[in-house]
Amino acid sequence: MGRIYRLAVIFFFILSGCVSAPDTIRDVRELRQDHAAYLTDISGKADPLPAALQARMDEDYNVIYFSVWHQTRPFHAWEERVRHDFRRYALRPGYGENKKPHPSSWLKKLQRNADLEGYPNAPARGITTRNTNLRDLPTNSPHFTSANGDSSAWPFDNLQRSSVPAGTPVFVCHVSEDKAWALVETSFTYGWMPAEDFARVNEDFAKTWESGRYAVILRDSTSVLDRNGRFLVKASVGHLFPFSAAQNGKIQISVAVADQNRQAVIRQGFVPAEAAAAKPLRFTPANAAKIANEMIGEPYGWGGLYGRRDCSAMTRDFFTVFGIWLPRHSEDQVKEAGAYINLRGLSPEEKERIIMEKGVPYLSLLWRKGHVMLYIGAPQGRALIFHNIWGIRTKDLQGREGRKIIGQAVITGLTPGRELSDMDTAAGSLLDNIAAMNILSADVREAPAP
Structure with missing residues (x-):
């Protein structure tokens, strides 16, 4: 009888799926x-x-990449588009990091701080000074579709639009009432960025940065260090910096940092020679x-x-x-x-x-x-x-x-x-x-x- 019972238990667990499926496909x-x-x-x-075609594509890349420094008003971030983002979330306020529904006051507070009545109120050139993100709304707090995740099996933050690497040219369109957020355009998208993550760019800086010679990072999680070995920024595959020189097994690049007035200034950084190359890599x-x-x-x-x-x-x-x-x-x-x-x-x-x-x-x-x-x-x-x-x-x-x-x-x-x-x-x-x-x-x- 005991043997039959044990066999029945084993059979039950097999039918119940205790023999686990492979972890991946x-x-x-x-x-x-x-x-x-x-x-x-x-x-x-x-x-x-062909090399000639790649060279033309690279020239086109640079023109598009720096286009935000050659505009005087928003190109993608039209006021109606920016306002539409607020309307979208008014229809689905979603859930916050505490798994509780966002109250109506959540969006109203963000709208007041966005201060869109005078949009755009701060057209200017800028550059990111750290790796940062563009958000649909001026907040780092998340917006989840449901409290426990949806059919994706994970609570994705709907407010996340795109990451943006350090050293990326931007066009500053608008600054929030509390000055903590700016609506900026990059060459590839737009969104709200923390004001502490970019610096203003003047004409001299722009001319120096837009030099025509660039280094592209070939390795993820590459530390860019200064002359004394101090950390400046983390860079990954596809991140771009002006190319300065190659010597002693290192590539010297320009790195944008903010001075005390939030103006962009250039520091010299160094990465291992194998971690970067002159753009474009053949x-x-x-x-x-x-x-x-x-x-x-x-x-x-x-x-x-x-x-x-x-x-x-x-x-x-x-x-x-x-x-x-x-x-x-x-x-x-x-x-x-x-x-x-x-x-x-x-x-x-x-x-x-x-x-x-x-x-x-x-x-x-x-x-x-x-x-x-x-x-x-x-x-x-x-x-x-x-x-x-x-x-x-x-x-x-x-x-x-x-x-x-x-x-x-x-x-x-x-x-x-x-x-x-x-x-x-x-x-x-x-x-x-x-x-x-x-x-x-x-x-x-x-x-x-x-």
């Missing part, structure tokens, strides 16, 4: 998470991005794999929170190294650069065929609503992508939505998570939902694929 377990491993298998042009498959490997396994960071990257921040920083400009938003990245190829309405098989036929490894983006991916080639006849992904959409038998968390930058095929019994077949399949591809190395835009 099959693609991540079985595909080598090393870009260098695929170099010999990737077919394509010997010179996928695009080759080997260099592409090297930079991608700096990001492999990096934890996902919504909107750049926690000093991390989301999908479009990863692709943007990756291409910055090579002097290729991308907007911040995933959809814009695919639609506003290179050759756009429409994949809507095609079968999964047709999509993969076109991707493998037309895609240029490490120079092609794939997009589905809300997510962008870097095509890295088709070794052994299977298309592979590199992307920083939060998770695979799931749905249980009761129709409850969820996520199989990946939460990092990984190499996968086009159907990651296909082995999951609860994958949401309508919304969870990447390949089924891929709507477009972009060939960044193309000079002209192509017609949509048939």
Whole structure:
């Protein structure tokens, strides 16, 4: 009798799911998470991005990057757009860090402090002096959709718009009533930034900084130190600084700091020679794999929170190294650069065929609503992508939505998570939902694929 009881208990636990499922999806377990491993298998042009074309793209990058210093009024941050952000959150006040609903006074207080009646009240050039963030509203407090997270299985802060590296040119549009916040534009987006995170820029500083010679960081979490070895700022892949000199195994760069009057002044910083290069780094498959490997396994960071990257921040920083400009938003990245190829309405098989036929490894983006991916080639006849992904959409038998968390930058095929019994077949399949591809190395835009 005892033996039968023990067997019954064991059988019950097996049925109850005590035999745990794998911690991550099959693609991540079985595909080598090393870009260098695929170099010999990737077919394509010997010179996928001609030097002359890369040089022109780099020149365009610099023009766009510094455009905010050559404007006199808001370019993206129109007053109506700024006011619309407040209206959006009035309709869904959400929850705060204490898991309690935001009271109506929360938004009213932020609106009063924003003081938009005189918008824009402080047009000026500026530069970030530390790694910072742009927020939808002038507050560092979060806005969560629900108290316990939503179907994403994590309480993402809806107010986070984008991270911004130290040394980024900005256009200051407006300053809050308490002077603690400023509505600023960067070359890639706009939002509210803490006033302590930027300094004003005068004409002499701008001319010196906009020198035309820049260094780009090649390693994440690189400490920039002064001549005496004191810490100045932390820099990561894709961060830009004016290039001063290379000597004694170090690269000397210019770093922006604020003086006592919040005016930008230049300090000299140093990084190891292997941690930076003159921008643009020449695009080759080997260099592409090297930079991608700096990001492999990096934890996902919504909107750049926690000093991390989301999908479009990863692709943007990756291409910055090579002097290729991308907007911040995933959809814009695919639609506003290179050759756009429409994949809507095609079968999964047709999509993969076109991707493998037309895609240029490490120079092609794939997009589905809300997510962008870097095509890295088709070794052994299977298309592979590199992307920083939060998770695979799931749905249980009761129709409850969820996520199989990946939460990092990984190499996968086009159907990651296909082995999951609860994958949401309508919304969870990447390949089924891929709507477009972009060939960044193309000079002209192509017609949509048939």
